[in-house]
Amino acid sequence: MKTILSWSSGKDAAYTLHRLIQNQQKPDLLLTTVNQDFERVSMHGLRIELLEKQAEALQIPLHKIPLKKDVDMATYNQIMKRHLENLKQQGHDKVLFGDIFLEDLKKYRIQQMELVHMQTGFPIWGHTTKELAIKIIESSIKAIVVSTNAKVLDESFVGRLYDKNFLNDLPTGVDWCGENGEFHTFVYDSPDFKQPIAFKLGDKTYKTYKPCSKKDENHYKKNVKNTAWDTGFWYIDILAL
Numbered sequence: 721m722k723t724i725l726s727w728s729s730g731k732d733a734a735y736t737l738h739r740l741i742q743n744q745q746k747p748d749l750l751l752t753t754v755n756q757d758f759e760r761v762s763m764h765g766l767r768i769e770l771l772e773k774q775a776e777a778l779q780i781p782l783h784k785i786p787l788k789k790d791v792d793m794a795t796y797n798q799i800m801k802r803h804l805e806n807l808k809q810q811g812h813d814k815v816l817f818g819d820i821f822l823e824d825l826k827k828y829r830i831q832q833m834e835l836v837h838m839q840t841g842f843p844i845w846g847h848t849t850k851e852l853a854i855k856i857i858e859s860s861i862k863a864i865v866v867s868t869n870a871k872v873l874d875e876s877f878v879g880r881l882y883d884k885n886f887l888n889d890l891p892t893g894v895d896w897c898g899e900n901g902e903f904h905t906f907v908y909d910s911p912d913f914k915q916p917i918a919f920k921l922g923d924k925t926y927k928t929y930k931p932c933s934k935k936d937e938n939h940y941k942k943n944v945k946n947t948a949w950d951t952g953f954w955y956i957d958i959l960a961l
Contacts, residue, residue, distance in 0.1 A: 721814055723815070724750075724807065726752075728761070728904070730907060732820065734910050735856045735859060736818035738861065740816070747780065747816060749783055750781070753787055754771070756787060757788060763867070764867060764904045765867050765957075766866055770917065774907065778910075783803070785799065787799060805836050819844075819845060819899075820844060820899050821846065821849070821899060822900075826845070849896050860910070861909070862909040864879065865886065865956075866878070867955045869903065873891070874954070877954075878924055879956040920961055922956065927952065927953055929953070
């Protein structure tokens with residue numbers, strides 16, 4: 721059986737991989753969705769160059785799925801299905817995810833993988849995120865916070881190291897692993913990297929997002945009460961050296 725790890729470029733994926741390697745279950749492929757218009761990792765805003773450096777440091781092949789910036793959910797599902805079917809034909813049978821406690825997301829993943837007759841796995845599922853955050857840091861995985869949801873974390877949190885000081889400064893209600901989308905990270909070093917990734921911090925930017933289709937907007941309003949769709953995010957550009 722050949723396995724795929726859904727690779728976000730962040731700490732949860734890196735810790736999931738670390739656990740797999742410790743258990744002699746190193747995946748055969750990393751899978752990442754990227755924004756083809758901006759050449760960045762989706763949601764994280766990380767330059768593709770740095771994503772590729774991560775795969776090189778891990779010595780694991782990388783499969784990128786390019787998506788347009790305004791892709792709607794139906795198109796997203798179609799593109800994902802096509803890529804997964806191709807990977808299935810190449811002998812990949814199972815996709816692993818670094819999700820922790822979001823039941824709806826886990827259910828969605830399983831349903832999508834069933835459409836292409838692939839198995840799923842969630843190696844760090846069910847962990848208490850406060851305990852997991854400490855385990856990530858103590859494992860020597862090193863990460864930079866590259867984006868934050870501006871509703872809960874201001875720009876001062878972007879560009880910081882993901883460490884115990886960062887955790888102690890988080891406002892009440894913000895998950896220590898950012899499992900609710902409060903923040904995203906870029907892993908620049910790990911016990912599983914053959915070498916750290918050299919980088920420097922660039923400029924901070926603020927961006928807002930709207931639904932890509934009326935169907936997506938209605939789905940959002942149905943599932944998220946008392947919350948407007950328009951969401952602002954702070955990003956920091958990370959430049960490879």
